[in-house]
Amino acid sequence: MRSFRAKGAVARSVTWPGEGLTGPVKQRGTALLFLLSVVVGGGGMIGQLLLLRELFVSFYGNEISMGVVLANWLLMEAAGALAAGRRADTLRRPLHLYLFLLILYAVFLPAALYCSRGAQYLFFGFLPGEAVGTAPIFLASLLLVAPPAFIHGALFPLSCRLLSPLLGERISTGKIYLYETMGTLTGGALFSLFLAGLYHSLGLALAISLLHLSGCFFLLSYFPREARLHFPLSSNKCRILQAAVLTTALLLLLFFTQAGNYLHIRSLERQWGDQEVVHYANSPYGKIVAVHSGGEYTFFYNGRPVITIPAPDKAIIGDYVHIAAAAHSRPRSVLLLAGGPGGFLDELLKHPVQEVTYVDLDPYLPAAVTRFATPLVEREFQDPRVAVKYLDGRLFLDRTEHRFDLMMLGFVTPETLQTNRFYTGEFFSLAGRRLDVGGILAFSAPGSPVLMSPEMLALNAVLYHTLRRHFANVHVIPGVRNIFLASAAPLDIDAAVLDKRLEARGLAGEFVAGNYLHYRLDEERARCLREKLTAREVRLNSDLNPAGFYYALRYWGEAFSPGTLTLLRALEWLKLQHFLLAVLALTV
Template structure:
């Protein structure tokens, strides 16, 4: 057994979860019996897991048989034992109170007042339609505030989690999945809202908690990271899953519960089923929050300041409600306390203070939030470092990497005149290029804030030969009229779908068009010194095969990384000899350190180990991203399939326990999140990464959902269930059209405004159908409003969670846009077929 057990993450996580569980019970969100039942079930599950795995390990020791993944089983056995111990301490506290109560006289039971859940029956008697109801503005404000708060909080925390955990789309999928699952759980428990004794108090206190919890969550994320985990270590997928689950639980649970509560409260007040209307108001709040963050706040404010704006908005809404209820005396202290928190977020440098927790023993020189990620410049001794999303992207004392990044490619041609450098030029690479008698070097960088910070804290050569271009290289290269002798692609490995775009056959063909006849391109991948594992041979073999599709000559130069050179003309591996011929003075890439025969031997070893690629890495099928994810997962002993099997089992339980309409809503939620991911990826594929358009797509999607949920008059000639089935079929058709739409957009890429307009219209129509589906589901589902809203909203979020996780982590890397769209369409068709069968039988 190697490594350490997760004693601190489990202990801290369970204590925090228990505190918030207790707080939720005290707020009246659920009863004491529900609180204790949850922890009893959790204790039982940990007990059974510990016992069963312990028995298995005992048999393995006694009878000496081979147990695959023995270390993993031992890890789970000990971790569940730790969890069982902590939960056991909670239970001990319960029983100590029980024994103490034996010495006191018990009071007789108190009267229990509940609000009946017969809203649907009232609707049937009064025959009120939700369209006939016009709620007051103050009644709608809390719902709008909920959507506004949830959307901005999601965007801020998601960026923070990605930064802290050095995340990729798989990490994003895990976090979004947890977000939606926890929110769905809160919505599910919201069916107990009619039993709340003082619902008016929750309207006020719930808003203040919704505004305050994001600030607490963000601070805990920064503060606990290097306490719970070893500083500088890679954080595994299970640790990301567990950490995000614990930290997101309080806010997401409260947000989900609040939606069900507001739906019940408004429906009870107006004696009509307002589930669909509440869903649309919440979507309008989300639309406002998403637009404000994507186009304004992310450029102007830091994370804690942004959350201060959210908290201030919730305080204002809570103050309006208090004024209406005329309960100033009890409310003023709480309003004042939370307002002081808002002031503190702007007066004190909370963001800089929190960032220091992530970079211990370093002097923080600058911190900049950008649309592309979080940038931190620090100093360690004489070395200046730049981190992007907590990943080191540049430092000033690394001459080996600077020389390798440049000279392997530049030495291939006698007199290179024009050089294109794509990323990675702020820490010495440009100085290495300027050792050659070039005419000009074009340095393309996607993030302008990197250049701004580099000018202040790094050495960017002030040379007329250097031209800095702020643009995405995937957009610059196809439109460039320049011809380059050397192109240096110094981007990180394809660990995300965005980075994978620089390693595809499509990009290689685009590079080929801007090269001179003897031009050379260079890419790089991380490498082991002497042996390549399976995942490494897969990704290296894939890149080699993809380059060979565009260039007849491809050469791998082994160094601290594997450097891939490609050209239309022959390439040489005699690096030491070329350095002498060109007369370049280097510290590392020189005959004193480089031996050509050793390079040749290592090159042959690598070529012998490469796995022949069955597929190529393309924009539509990001195989490189999948292989790089596999390589990243191989660093951790936890078997990822266990997590996916457990989540799959959980979703199956949810499906089989759901009503037919909830299954349809589940499929709609899955289609919505799946298509949102696919639309973002499709836009990225066709036009390159444009952050503002990404924000626009999300904004248009939320607008479509909001308007769709408000619509009542479409397909009016059909019965509600037939209407519901028709929309499921239309969602399937929309998913099937996406691959054709991508082909169309590529064909008219020369007119980007037209293509972007088509994509926006498509996005709005698809989102409109999703919103309409939820509205219809709320009309068809039987039961009281608290059960309708909680079951449909939780089903919608569960489908969204599965879609976000499955598409980003599995389907898109494995099957590409076309395969993922087909699977999404198949899910909607299956739901429609199931509902048709139900309709026929009933």
């Protein structure tokens, strides 16, 4: 027995919730609360992942934006646990609050998800695809994730409060934590392996809401009236409440299948403004959206435009592909890692190649492109010389025994930890072992034909210095996108030689022929850039020390978030032991 004193009322004894439950009723109540803990844990993890992915798209995200959103979720969840934990022991009717919070989570999760689409425009007026700085990401994500995260955090101490009279306070806390962790792990695994590609985000959020409302119904059903934690309701009123909750759950099921689709479409239209959304897909690796405007189809992957058809930017694509392919005298076997459809393959197939192996991690993106049967896409995927492999690029290189004359990376930069793996010393070493005699590795990086900013220079320098450690010959061609060519054999990057090869291959009329090629390959400009890269002191890029990712974030900060750039610059030469000492100092 514990006593509570209400303000302005006499003290009275209140029985702990759960006292009086015996036999099968106690077992059912305990099992139900454990099951709900699993549901709450899984629903929290899936809700967190859904919001994270949507905000990642809205804010043209990288690991900084992802970290900000995740930090806000954890902060608000901790605040919810703290607030509920301090009041849990003094609550006269904790089941009231527990049921109320389950219902609130069922409402706020899909609402937050709906608002997160187009959050950059909703809060700050940024257009779709426009990059956003760290401060707007922090403020918008905090407002969006605060309600569901706070509620989810508060459910844990309330679960412990409900179970403590049944199992004991210490045992209940440990077991609730165990079951909720089991739900968290199960929810994350199910989402990554199955659910992410099965249905759209709003549909999944509504399904989570349905589970939480169903939990409310079963709670009301399994606790008999005499032990319903002091529910001040008659049996008839309790039945009415049960029926209302069940009806809401059934309506939500209908909403999940019908109106959910409508809300999904409306939210996408709001997110992408005047552009017509013609395709949407969730994959385990990212979100794909295709929009149609002015006769062009643009494909966005995690909010970033990656492919445009039927008229891609041939000036940029052709410049890179034709120079890289012409740098090799006979590129018979070519490996293309990422960025294949939408121009890359088409330009590459103009050369006398015998086979092109296109490797992409996410099969959903090529599948989305092939839904729109333009002549360009048909030429790329119907050519018998093209073999498509859906696999991680590094894993493919590690497994294959094939040797390639030319290995090319698409227009990816090390701005995420995933893409940085293709610019580390370990990758360059592996690529060198998979190149045939005289083979060439080619990739591009942001550049400028006039003046490179300090952060752009640092990003190019880390790639250049890391590449030099693994290839005897490295040549950098300056331009709007700097082209890096590396080989174990000497490179003959002479405008006259490449012009002759292009003419022999019937490509004399392409963008890179004639005077432009002589300008692009001007030795004086290349020498000037090489000297700047050599003089710039940077750390080498490796899997365990992702310096390329760090300098790519600085380049991003220079353009979109000067405050973040200042912080990143201060961290440049800090080592792990410095962070460990700081943590130790804070804990003493």
